[in-house]
Amino acid sequence: xxxxxxxxxxxxxxxxxxxxxxxxxxxxxxxxxxxxxxxxxxxxxxxxxxxxxxxxxxxxxxxxxxxxxxxxxxxxxxxxxxxxxxxxxxxxxxxxxxxxxxxxxxxxxxxxxxxxxxxxxxxxxxxxxxxxxxxxxxxxxxxxxxxxxxxxxxxxxxxxxxxxxxxxxxxxxxxxxxxxxxxxxxxxxxxxxxxxxxxxxxxxxxxxxxxxxxxxxxxxxxxxxxxxxxxxxxxxxxxxxxxxxxxxxxxxxxxxxxxxxxxxxxxxxxxxxxxxxxxxxxxxxxxxxxxxxxxxxxxxxxxxxxxxxxxxxxxxxxxxxxxxxxxxxxxxxxxxxxxxxxxxxxxxxxxxxxxxxxxxxxxxxxxxxxxxxxxxxxxxxxxxxxxxxxxxxxxx
Amino acid sequence: xxxxxxxxxxxxxxxxxxxxxxxxxxxxxxxxxxxxxxxxxxxxxxxxxxxxxxxxxxxxxxxxxxxxxxxxxxxxxxxxxxxxxxxxxxxxxxxxxxxxxxxxxxxxxxxxxxxxxxxxxxxxxxxxxxxxxxxxxxxxxxxxxxxxxxxxxxxxxxxxxxxxxxxxxxxxxxxxxxxxxxxxxxxxxxxxxxxxxxxxxxxxxxxxxxxxxxxxxxxxxxxxxxxxxxxxxxxxxxxxxxxxxxxxxxxxxxxxxxxxxxxxxxxxxxxxxxxxxxxxxxxxxxxxxxxxxxxxxxxxxxxxxxxxxxxxxxxxxxxxxxxxxxxxxxxxxxxxxxxxxxxxxxxxxxxxxxxxxxxxxxxxxxxxxxxxxxxxxxxxxxxxxxxxxxxxxxxx
Numbered sequence: 151x152x153x154x155x156x157x158x159x160x161x162x163x164x165x166x167x168x169x170x171x172x173x174x175x176x177x178x179x180x181x182x183x184x185x186x187x188x189x190x191x192x193x194x195x196x197x198x199x200x201x202x203x204x205x206x207x208x209x210x211x212x213x214x215x216x217x218x219x220x221x222x223x224x225x226x227x228x229x230x231x232x233x234x235x236x237x238x239x240x241x242x243x244x245x246x247x248x249x250x251x252x253x254x255x256x257x258x259x260x261x262x263x264x265x266x267x268x269x270x271x272x273x274x275x276x277x278x279x280x281x282x283x284x285x286x287x288x289x290x291x292x293x294x295x296x297x298x299x300x301x302x303x304x305x306x307x308x309x310x311x312x313x314x315x316x317x318x319x320x321x322x323x324x325x326x327x328x329x330x331x332x333x334x335x336x337x338x339x340x341x342x343x344x345x346x347x348x349x350x351x352x353x354x355x356x357x358x359x360x361x362x363x364x365x366x367x368x369x370x371x372x373x374x375x376x377x378x379x380x381x382x383x384x385x386x387x388x389x390x391x392x393x394x395x396x397x398x399x400x401x402x403x404x405x406x407x408x409x410x411x412x413x414x415x416x417x418x419x420x421x422x423x424x425x426x427x428x429x430x431x432x433x434x435x436x437x438x439x440x441x442x443x444x445x446x447x448x449x450x451x452x453x454x455x456x457x458x459x460x461x462x463x464x465x466x467x468x469x470x471x472x473x474x475x476x477x478x479x480x481x482x483x484x485x486x487x488x489x490x491x492x493x494x495x496x497x498x499x500x501x502x503x504x505x506x507x508x509x510x511x512x513x514x515x516x517x518x519x520x521x522x523x524x525x526x527x528x529x530x531x532x533x534x535x536x537x538x539x540x541x542x543x544x545x546x
Numbered sequence: 547x548x549x550x551x552x553x554x555x556x557x558x559x560x561x562x563x564x565x566x567x568x569x570x571x572x573x574x575x576x577x578x579x580x581x582x583x584x585x586x587x588x589x590x591x592x593x594x595x596x597x598x599x600x601x602x603x604x605x606x607x608x609x610x611x612x613x614x615x616x617x618x619x620x621x622x623x624x625x626x627x628x629x630x631x632x633x634x635x636x637x638x639x640x641x642x643x644x645x646x647x648x649x650x651x652x653x654x655x656x657x658x659x660x661x662x663x664x665x666x667x668x669x670x671x672x673x674x675x676x677x678x679x680x681x682x683x684x685x686x687x688x689x690x691x692x693x694x695x696x697x698x699x700x701x702x703x704x705x706x707x708x709x710x711x712x713x714x715x716x717x718x719x720x721x722x723x724x725x726x727x728x729x730x731x732x733x734x735x736x737x738x739x740x741x742x743x744x745x746x747x748x749x750x751x752x753x754x755x756x757x758x759x760x761x762x763x764x765x766x767x768x769x770x771x772x773x774x775x776x777x778x779x780x781x782x783x784x785x786x787x788x789x790x791x792x793x794x795x796x797x798x799x800x801x802x803x804x805x806x807x808x809x810x811x812x813x814x815x816x817x818x819x820x821x822x823x824x825x826x827x828x829x830x831x832x833x834x835x836x837x838x839x840x841x842x843x844x845x846x847x848x849x850x851x852x853x854x855x856x857x858x859x860x861x862x863x864x865x866x867x868x869x870x871x872x873x874x875x876x877x878x879x880x881x882x883x884x885x886x887x888x889x890x891x892x893x894x895x896x897x898x899x900x901x902x903x904x905x906x907x908x909x910x911x912x913x914x915x916x917x918x919x920x921x922x923x924x925x926x927x928x929x930x931x932x933x934x935x936x937x938x939x940x941x942x
Contacts, residue, residue: 454759
C-alpha cells in the first residue's frame with residue numbers, strides 16, 4: 151500500500167546517533183559516538199537485592215497499573231533531593247515521573263506549543279530534543295552557543311524576531327553535545343530575557359550530578375521565582391539508562407496538563423523500576439555512588455583532554471568540560487567534516503558529526519562530538535591519535 | 547504565571563477512570579470500575595527467578611540504553627507467537643515493542659494523522675485511545691456498537707460523510723468497555739469497507755488471549771493481505787500491567803515511521819522487563835499460564851452474569867462476554883445515569899458511567915461498565931445486589 155504519513159512524520163529521520171549506535175559493534179571499533187553512561191555506573195548488586203525485596207514484599211504494587219503522576223514515594227524522594235542538592239522546588243511546584251528525560255522534553259513541547267510555535271534552542275543541541283520538537287510541528291530557532299553559554303545578543307534578536315517563541319530549551323550544565331556550562335552571569339541574563347519576552351525555559355539537566363571539577367552553578371529553576379522554568383532530570387546517568395526513568399518539576403498548573411499528556415502516551419512509567427529507584431535512594435548512599443561516577447569520568451575526561459592536547463594539530467580546538475560525558479571538537483574552517491567523519495569510520499573510529507546536533511542540519515559545520523564515558527582508557531588514547539592523524543593529514 | 551497551554555491540551559481532561567481509580571480505597575469499597583488484571587495473573591515467582599538471572603548474567607544489556615525497535619529476541623518471540631496463535635504477520639510486516647498498548651495506539655495516530663483528520667471508533671470505546679486521538683487534534687467520529695460488532699450501515703455513512711477519515715480504531719474481541727466480540731461476518735464486511743473507502747484499521751487486541759468460552763474469531767490482521775491493518779497487543783493482561791510492555795505489528799513502512807515517533811517520546815521501552823518477557827516466553831509455558839487466567843475470569847464472569855440475572859430488575863440489560871474483563875450494563879432509557887452512579891458511590895460501589903467511553907460525552911447515556919477481574923467472588927455478588935436494588939428503586 152501507499153501510506154499517507156502525517157505531514158510532521160513524512161520527512162522526519164531517525165536520530166543519526168541511534169543509527170550510528172546500531173552500526174557499531176565491528177571488532178576493534180572505537181566508539182566516541184555513544185551517549186551511554188559507563189556500565190560501571192550501574193549499581194547492579196544493590197539493584198538486584200532491592201528487586202528481590204520488591205518481588206518478596208510488594209510484587210502486586212510493582213506489577214499492577216500505577217498512577218500517571220508516578221510512584222508516590224519516588225516523587226517525594228526526588229523532590230526532597232532536588233530541594234537539598236539544587237534548591238529546586240517551591241510551594242507552587244509539582245513533580246511527575248516520566249519515561250526518561252526524553253519524555254519530559256517531548257511532553258513539555260506537546261502541552262505548551264501549537265504547530266508553528268517557536269522553540270528556541272542552543273546551536274548545537276541534543277538531537278533527541280530537536281527531533282521531538284520537530285515531530286510536534288514546532289519551529290526550531292537555534293541560537294549560537296559560546297564558551298560560557300548561549301550568545302545573549304543572538305538570543306535577544308531571536309526573541310524579537312519570533313513573537314511566537316514559547317520556550318527556550320537549554321542544557322546549561324555540561325551541555326550535550328558541547329560539554330559547555332553556562333555561567334551564572336549568563337543564566338541571570340537569560341532569565342531576565344525570558345521575563346522580558348515572556349517565554350518559558352525548559353532546563354534539561356541530565357548531567358548536572360556529574361561535575362568532576364570546578365564549582366556548581368545554580369540551576370535556572372533555583373533562581374526562578376515566578377514559575378517560568380520547567381526542570382527536567384533523569385536517573386539515566388546515575389543508576390540505569392535502560393530503565394527509562396526521569397522526572398519533570400514545574401508549576402503545578404503545567405504538571406497537571408503534563409499528566410494528561412503522559413496518560414495518553416504510556417499511562418505511567420514502569421512501576422517496578424520506579425520502586426527500585428525509591429528504595430535505592432532510601433537504602434543506599436546515592437551521593438556516594440554519584441561521587442564514584444564523577445571520579446571515573448574525571449579520569450576519562452582528563453585522558454581525552456591530554457590525548458587531544460598531545461596529538462591534535464594546530465587549528466583543531468576542543469572544549470574542556472567540568473563534568474558530564476561529552477566534549478566538542480572543531481576542525482579548522484574549510485576542512486570537510488563529512489570527509490573527516492568518513493575517514494575516521496574507515497579507521498574504525500566513530501564520532502558524531504556536528505550536523506546531527508544542529509537545528510539547521512544544512513548549515514556549514516566543522517565540529518564533532520566526542521564521548522569519553524564509554525571507551526576504555528586505552529581506546530581513548532589510541533582513538534584520539536587516529537583522529538589527530540586524519541586531521542593532520544587533511545590540514546597538510 | 548498565566549500559562550498559555552496548547553490548544554489541544556487546554557481543555558483535555560484526565561481519564562475519568564483513572565480519576566475514579568485514585569479516589570478508591572475507602573474501607574469496604576467494592577470497585578467494578580477498574581481496568582486492572584487480577585494480580586493472581588502475574589507470574590511473580592517465575593519473573594523473580596528470571597530477574598535474578600538477568601542481574602547475574604546480562605545486567606549491562608538490561609540496564610544500558612537499547613534500540614528503539616525493542617529487544618531483538620523479544621520482537622522475534624512475539625512475532626513467532628502472533629504467527630502461531632493468530633496467523634498474524636507476513637513478509638511485509640514488522641513489529642516494534644512499545645511502552646504498553648497505549649503507546650502503540652497513540653503513535654499510530656501521531657504518525658498517520660494530521661490535525662483535523664478523522665479517526666472512526668466504536669461508540670462506546672476505550673477512553674485511553676479516545677483521549678490519545680483527541681490530544682493529537684484528530685476528530686473523533688463514533689459509530690454505534692451492536693451486539694455482534696460495529697453498525698455497518700452507520701460505518702459506511704460515516705465513511706461517506708468523512709473523506710478525511712484515516713483509520714478505524716476497533717477492539718473487535720472482548721471489547722472495552724462493552725465486552726462484545728465482532729462476528730467474523732462483520733469483520734469481513736468492515737475490511738471490505740476499509741478497502742472501498744481506503745482507510746486503515748487499527749486493531750487493538752489487549753484481551754484476545756482471554757477467551758473463556760466460545761470459538762476464536764480470526765483477527766482483522768490475519769485476514770489482511772494488503773497492509774491495511776495495524777495490530778496492537780500487550781502483555782498487560784497476561785504478565786504484568788505495571789511493566790508497560792506492548793507491541794505493534796504493521797507494514798514495515800509504517801513501523802519505520804513509528805520507530806522515529808517512539809524515539810522522540812521515550813527512546814525505547816524499559817529494557818529489563820523486555821528481557822523478562824522474552825525469557826518468560828522461552829523458559830516458561832505462557833499458554834498454560836494464560837489458560838489459568840482464562841479459567842479464573844471464566845468463573846468471575848459467570849458469577850457476575852449469575853448475579854445480574856438473579857438481582858437485576860426487568861428493563862436492565864447486559865452483555866455476556868466470551869472473554870476479557872468487562873461487561874456492559876444498560877439501564878432502561880429515561881433513568882438518570884448520573885443519579886445511578888452517584889447513588890452506587892454512596893453505597894461504596896463504583897462503576898464507570900458510559901459517558902466516559904463515548905466519543906461524544908454530551909450525548910445521552912444510560913449504560914455503565916462493570917469489571918469482574920478485580921473484585922472478589924463475594925464482592926461480585928454483594929455489589930451487583932446493591933446496584934440492582936438502586937436500579938429497582940429508581941425504576942419504581
